[in-house]
Amino acid sequence: TEQIIQFFHGLFHSLPKPILKKTVSRPASRATDEEIQGTKDALIQDLEKKLRNKAPQQRNIQKMSYEERMARRLLGADNAASVFDLENALISQPAQVLSRKNRPGGDSAEASTIQEKCFAPRFIQVPQDLTVEEGRFCRIDFKVVGLPTPDIFWYLDGQLIRPDDYHKMLVCEKSVHSFIIEVVTIHHAGVYECVAKNRAGESHFSLRLDVIAQEQLCPPTFVVKMRNSRVLEGDAVRLECKVAASPTPQLYWKKDKEMLRIDPMRMSLSQDDSGKQCLVIDPVIKSDAGWYTVSAINEAGMSTCNSRLDVARLNKSTPPVRTLRSLPILSQFSTLSTEPVPHHTAPLYESEEL
Structure with a gap:
């Protein structure tokens, strides 16, 4: 209120005299300076009295309307509007900031706003x-x-x-x-x-x-070893062995320290249901005789197994068997009779070891 009163004090004192002549209702005779000054003082006193006697809320509302009305009368509609717009802007700006800072539940409202974004x-x-x-x-x-x-x-x-x-x-x-x-x-x-x-x-x-889990490494071991064999030429032979290892090893067959050459017409390599590795030769010829070696190799190591194959040949040119002839016994009481003496022959076998 004091600011408003001071505002109007300065406003009224700064007004030019020609404006007061037009706004104050006077007789047709020319007004003196003393009369104009007295009119202004009375107007200010009356305004001050009315403003101080109003209730706070009503005073603010009526003050604005009364001040605006007086400003329009003294300054004109355009000038009064610009003055009050500027004043309202200055007064309302801190109030808005204050209301934003001190509004009830401000923290919770801000928290709810953040929560909406999560x-x-x-x-x-x-x-x-x-x-x-x-x-x-x-x-x-x-x-x-x-x-x-x-x-x-x-x-x-x-x-x-x-x-x-x-x-x-x-x-x-x-x-x-x-x-x-x-x-x-x-x-x-x-x-x-x-x-x-x-x-x-x-x-x-x-x-x-x-x-x-990875397999445990185990080097090869022959749980069934090949046996030495002796066969007749023309017969069949089966060389077999069984190896245990982890992982499964690679097997290599050799004959007389050289890689075995498999003749598909007579030879075959296989594994039976029991896990034995088998070499079958049918028919056997003389050149099949010799030393046979099986090598088993995996990541953990190597192991070997050996056996001997002998091949016997049937000898058809056997020497003649001498027989003893019995001399006839002449007797006056018998006739001469000659009975053949039976003879027996057996086949002979040859072997490279002999």
Whole structure:
């Protein structure tokens, strides 16, 4: 109020005299300066009295209308409007700032506004259960969205997994995340749980990882060895052995320290139902005789097995067998009779060892 009164004091004192002549109702006779001054003082006193006697709210409302009305009368409509627009702007600006700062529930309203911009994590792409061989590389990809960007946690059978030399957690483009196991071991098998968290909530998914253990390395061992054999030329022979190893070994057949040349017309290599490795020769010829060697080789080592094959030949040119002829006994009481003496021959066998 005091400011407004001072404002009008300055306003009235600054008004030019010709304006007061037109606005104040006077008789046709020329007014003196004393009369004009007295009229202004009375007007100011009357305005001050009315403003101070009004209630705060009503005074503000009536003050504006009364002041505006007086300003229009003294300054004109255009000048009065510009003055009051400027004053209202200056008065209302701090009030608006104050109302923004001190409005009831301001903090909660701001919190609710922030809350509206957040949403809980949601997995839009998850992997299936996996089976990985021991010693291999494993990568699990998934896609999650949320605002703000959620934090990712991995658990194996309920135990938190931390990034280290064996476990890595990567964030790729377009909300795609990756969980990497550099070298899978049997200890990595189990149930994995992935949890995504932010201040709006959390979400999770689970998968099972099965690990196939590597075979234990075992060098070859012959559990059934080949036996030495002796056959007749033209017959059939079967050389057989059985080897145990892990992983399965490669087998190499040799004859007399050289790689065995398989004659498909007479020879065959096979494995029977019991796991024995077999070399079948049918028919056997003289040149098949010799030393046979089987070598078994895998990553863990090598082992060999040997056997001797002898081939006997039937000798058709056997020397004649001498027979003793009995001389006839002449007797006066018998006739001469000669009975042949039977003779027997047996086949002879030859061998390179003989």
